[in-house]
Amino acid sequence: MFKHLDPLLHNQLRLSIMSLLMNVESAEFNFLLDQTKATKGNISVQISKLKEAGYIEVKKSFRKNYPLTTCNITSKGIEAFENYVKALSGYLNPNK
Amino acid sequence: MFKHLDPLLHNQLRLSIMSLLMNVESAEFNFLLDQTKATKGNISVQISKLKEAGYIEVKKSFRKNYPLTTCNITSKGIEAFENYVKALSGYLNPNK
DNA sequence: CTAAACTAGTTTATTTTATAAACCTAATAA
DNA sequence: TTATTAGGTTTATAAAATAAACTAGTTTAG
Numbered sequence: 520m521f522k523h524l525d526p527l528l529h530n531q532l533r534l535s536i537m538s539l540l541m542n543v544e545s546a547e548f549n550f551l552l553d554q555t556k557a558t559k560g561n562i563s564v565q566i567s568k569l570k571e572a573g574y575i576e577v578k579k580s581f582r583k584n585y586p587l588t589t590c591n592i593t594s595k596g597i598e599a600f601e602n603y604v605k606a607l608s609g610y611l612n613p614n615k
Numbered sequence: 616m617f618k619h620l621d622p623l624l625h626n627q628l629r630l631s632i633m634s635l636l637m638n639v640e641s642a643e644f645n646f647l648l649d650q651t652k653a654t655k656g657n658i659s660v661q662i663s664k665l666k667e668a669g670y671i672e673v674k675k676s677f678r679k680n681y682p683l684t685t686c687n688i689t690s691k692g693i694e695a696f697e698n699y700v701k702a703l704s705g706y707l708n709p710n711k
Numbered sequence: 712c713t714a715a716a717c718t719a720g721t722t723t724a725t726t727t728t729a730t731a732a733a734c735c736t737a738a739t740a741a
Numbered sequence: 742t743t744a745t746t747a748g749g750t751t752t753a754t755a756a757a758a759t760a761a762a763c764t765a766g767t768t769t770a771g
Binding site for chain 4: 712714717718723724725726727728732734735737738739741
Binding site: 562 | 747748749750751752
């Protein structure tokens with residue numbers, strides 16, 4: 520009846536991040552900060568969780584002497600996102 | 616960009632309950648128990664929360680000497696569910 | 712009749728999760 | 742050179758989810 524919803528994706532901020540990463544080659548920390556309007560701390564934590572799950576890759580480098588964190592979605596992450604969308608649709612269109 | 620997701624609906628069990636209630640006049644506690652496969656305690660708690668929010672109505676009666684709890688969705692609940700679905704779609708179809 | 716098992720839930724205690732505030736390190740500006 | 746800014750991370754707190762234990766009563770088997 521109701522499929523299990525990946526708890527890692529069933530969170531507003533993490534889902535936002537994944538949704539953004541679905542659309543781009545890669546995204547910088549500040550891009551995510553700007554788009555999501557979340558706090559830095561929160562984003563930092565959620566990036567870690569997504570990374571730990573293998574849903575995204577995180578590259579740390581320097582630009583203009585400042586640290587720069589860049590993220591991109593992995594194939595595993597894409598798959599998870601697509602599965603999540605599929606599972607959710609079972610909840611959203613109860614009349615179909 | 617990303618709309619706020621009603622935290623009351625952004626939960627697997629509560630969303631399941633609301634999804635079920637969208638389809639029926641009313642549903643008994645045991646129907647929800649059976650359909651969702653959740654524990655009684657969990658369902659009890661989530662029903663209370665949905666009720667407190669005014670998303671559902673809860674009637675308590677007796678049938679065959681046993682207590683019987685029946686739920687139905689309210690117009691406020693229907694509206695909330697529809698808004699939730701609309702808001703979520705902004706996350707799910709990032710390429711559109 | 713009475714003890715065990717069952718119905719239909721609710722409450723409570725514990726764990727997990729989310730979140731923001733405080734903090735850190737290095738770089739640039741005044 | 743000390744103040745401020747950039748780019749984050751860590752930690753402390755609050756909120757939520759969950760299951761186990763409990764309540765209250767009913768049915769059934771001996």
